[in-house]
Each structure stands twice: as C-alpha cells, then as structure tokens.
Amino acid sequence: MSSNLQLSFWEMMGVEDGWREGCLRAVRDCHVGARIEELEHQGGCSFTVLIVRAGSEREGKIADAISRDSVRSDRAPETRIIQFRPEKHGLDLRIAQAATETYGHFAPKSRGLNFGLPNGLQAFELEMMRGTPFSRCQRRSLRLDPEAWGRQLNLIRSFAAVIAKAWLASSQTSHSPRRTRADSPIIDDSDTLLSQCTGKVGANITSKLHRLARYLPDAALRRRAANTLSRLSELKGYPVVLNHGDLIPSNILIDPDTWEITGIIDWAEAEWLPFGMCLYGLEHFLGFLDYTITSAPKFQYYYGAERLRKFFWEELWIHAPAMKERMKVVRLAGDIGVFLWYGYAWDEGAIDRVVNEVDDKQELDCLRRFLERDVRT
Incomplete structure (x- = not known):
C-alpha cells in the first residue's frame, strides 16, 4: 500500500x-x-x-x-x-x-x-500464516487454459472445505436443549435467530434491507431487496455461524503452486450471522474485476463459471450432505450477504450509506452481477 x-x-x-x-x-x-x-x-x-x-x-x-x-x-x-x-x-x-x-x-x-x-x-x-494473497495470483482473463482450470478447481475445492467447517461446527450443538454458547446457536424462530446476530451488520439486517428496498438506485434492485426482506421468516431453524466479514481476494491466502487455500486473514469484521452470508466470496473465484475498463471496474465471469459454481456446491455437499436439503435458505442467506456487503458503501467503516450510480459504480456492478448467480447455477 x-x-x-x-x-x-x-x-x-x-x-x-x-x-x-x-x-x-x-x-x-x-x-x-x-x-x-x-x-x-x-x-x-x-x-x-x-x-x-x-x-x-x-x-x-x-x-x-x-x-x-x-x-x-x-x-x-x-x-x-x-x-x-x-x-x-x-x-x-x-x-x-x-x-x-x-x-x-x-x-x-x-x-x-x-x-x-x-x-x-x-x-x-x-x-504468521503461510501462503500468498489470492489477489496477487488471480487470473484476469476470461478464458482459463487447462493448467489454470486445474488450479481453479483446487482453489474452489479447498474453499468448499473451509466453508463447510462453519456448517459442521453449528451442527455440533444442534441437539442441546439449551445452548451453552448463546452467540452461536441453532434456534427455532427467525426473530430469535436475528436477535442472536448482535454485530454491526447482524444487529441491523432487517432495517438495512428496508433501506435498500427503498433507496437502491433502480427499481429491479429495490424489488429484489424487498423480496429478500419478505423472506426472512424462512430463516427459521437455520444455523447462525461465524462469518468472515470481508471475504475478498486479498484476505484469502493460497499455496502459489497448487492454489489450495492455506489461510484466511483479517477477522476484525467477522460476525455471528446466518450461514452463507459470506458466500459472496465464491464469486471472486469465478471471475475478476476488470480494471481495463476506463469508466469503472466491471466484474467479469470466466468462461465456464457455471461449471465452477456447480463444482463448488458438489464439493460442499460432500462435506455437509444435510445442507443439500436446505439450499433454498442457503441461497437466501447468500442474497442477504450480497445486499449488505455491496448495497452499502464502506465510507471509512461507517457502512450506512446506500450505494448510488455516481459514487459507487464498482459496488453496484458487483451487486447486480452477484445477484444474478442463481440464474447461472
């Protein structure tokens, strides 16, 4: 820097x-x-x-x-x-x-x-964790040659293994009538579930979605935010786990030879949130921000991103087969994460201003592109 x-x-x-x-x-x-x-x-x-x-x-x-x-x-x-x-x-x-x-x-x-x-x-x-930030190795061309494709599979396979750890950790306490860890429960009511999310983001999930549904800069995004807000009751009985708060390429360390993940750094923004709210991190393994566009960086998906995404879910289900039955809610949590991470500007950590077309072109592009992911899955 x-x-x-x-x-x-x-x-x-x-x-x-x-x-x-x-x-x-x-x-x-x-x-x-x-x-x-x-x-x-x-x-x-x-x-x-x-x-x-x-x-x-x-x-x-x-x-x-x-x-x-x-x-x-x-x-x-x-x-x-x-x-x-x-x-x-x-x-x-x-x-x-x-x-x-x-x-x-x-x-x-x-x-x-x-x-x-x-x-x-x-x-x-x-x-001190071993590895190289993924941001230094990330491919910035649409087409992946066979060698690059193999490394990308290694990367995504290891990412699935990391993400699965949170789901599996939540299941270890699911049969206890009273949770010994109040900050990481499996609970039976969506309102109670959200009340357990006490961090800067989690404590304001409902109000933040309300603001997005009202103030996002185009009607399609506002409708999508309103729909996501209306579905919060579907989180009933869903696990609250520790989510990394900034799962971007510079915070993900990889083996530079194999591209397997070796560690994740910068946990300062981590919170207890519904499982899957940090799955926006997957998008960075399926594409890249193209800085060659002069107006503002645009997110570009690799050719074959659909196959890479399918591979991620198949690998994740190997580690956590019970998740497959709850994919509708997993994707809902993913939408919430995309909205809350890309629908608000960072602004030196204030995170209280809804993005707009003038000041936040990159964030809006990611917001739109990442919300399209279900169409490609």
Missing part, C-alpha cells in the same frame, strides 16, 4: 505521523535483536509489521505486554505479525478465538498487546 494510504491511517487515528515511529519502537523494545519489517501491502484500517527472529524462540519482554483476555498459542513462532488498529476497527479476541475453533488452522491465532498507545490505538500479535 502506498505511503499516502499509510499516512491516511495515522490521520484517521487523529495522531501525528510520528506515532508510527513510536509503534515501531514499542515493537523493537519487545523483540530485541529481531528484524522488524513493515508489510509492503498495508490495510486501510491497520498498520502491520513483521517480526523475524534469528533462530531464537525466547519470549523476551513480549510476555509483559500480553493481555489477560488474549488467545495464546503454546509455542512462540520464529516469525510473527504485530498489527496496530484503531479501536473502531479493533479485533475482538473472542471472535478471533471462535474463528480458530470454527475454522481451525485456516484462521490465525491472536493475542492482544498492552503497549499503552494513544487515542485508543490497539496492538495485536497474530500468527
């Missing part, structure tokens, strides 16, 4: 750019002798550094900075990541722990650090 974007992070925090050096100094004090590297590609809501230790796994002074509510790993790795985030976009360590419990090694272990930083700036230590 460019220095301008890094600077905007510090400006967003309301602190001087000199605090960047202060953060780096705090890291050096805790990792004496380690090599400290700023990541080349920084997130818009975080500042991340890599800690490389020269053959030693001593904890050093880092132990003094570990929060009591942190998620700890049993063994300190030689390479670590420390990430600084504003409180507004902080990492809920309970969510981070739930991510590792639900998705296993596909989610990084995390722990909080007490660095005493200004203006609510928070620090977290994250497990």
